[in-house]
Amino acid sequence: MSTFDHIGLIKDINANLAPLRKSQPEAMQAFGQLAGAAMKDGALSAKHKELIALAIGVTQHCSGCIGFHVKALHKLDCTRAELDEMLSVCVYMGGGPALMYSAEVIKAWEDMAQK
Template sequence: MSTFDHAGLTQNINTALKSFRQSQSQVMQNFYQMSQAAMVDGAIDAKTKELIALAIGVTQKCSGCIGFHVQALHKLGATRAELDEMLGICVYMGGGPALMYCAEAIDAWEKLAVKTA
């Protein structure tokens, strides 16, 4: 099992981007607004949208994306069964490389469940 620290990674990303948020405030404000607009409940609910975002993060091999979207899924009340089913689609669409990041997502799920509970 992975020993990757997703909580630490997301904290480090936020810290590392602090000066960028200041120097590129308009870009970051617009990115935040876009992310908020994209995740609003509509024809697809917010939890499903976060599952889609996590699937993209897994198949694109983005550890930061995995950390942030797993945290969001815990807050939205996603279940382990929903995570597993989505990860099955990741393996189907992304093959072996996606499977390796599925293990990372499962590890993040287990470790971050404690932090968001």
């Protein structure tokens, strides 16, 4: 069973990026604006976009992405069934490594559901 702490990872990433936000405010604000523009409702819902972003995080082996996008999906009322279907596509396209990161997603999902 995965013991990875995505809640703690999110906190650590935010804390570790604080100096970069301070020293490079324009670049960091631009990244935030890009994220906001890309993820807002449009032809695809914000939830579907978050599922896509999480799928990319899984297949790119990014634990930080997993944490942030699982958190967002909880806020968007994603269901476990929707999450599981997305993970099955990740495993189809990404094979064994995606399966290993899918375990991280499930752990993060369960941990964040308890909060």
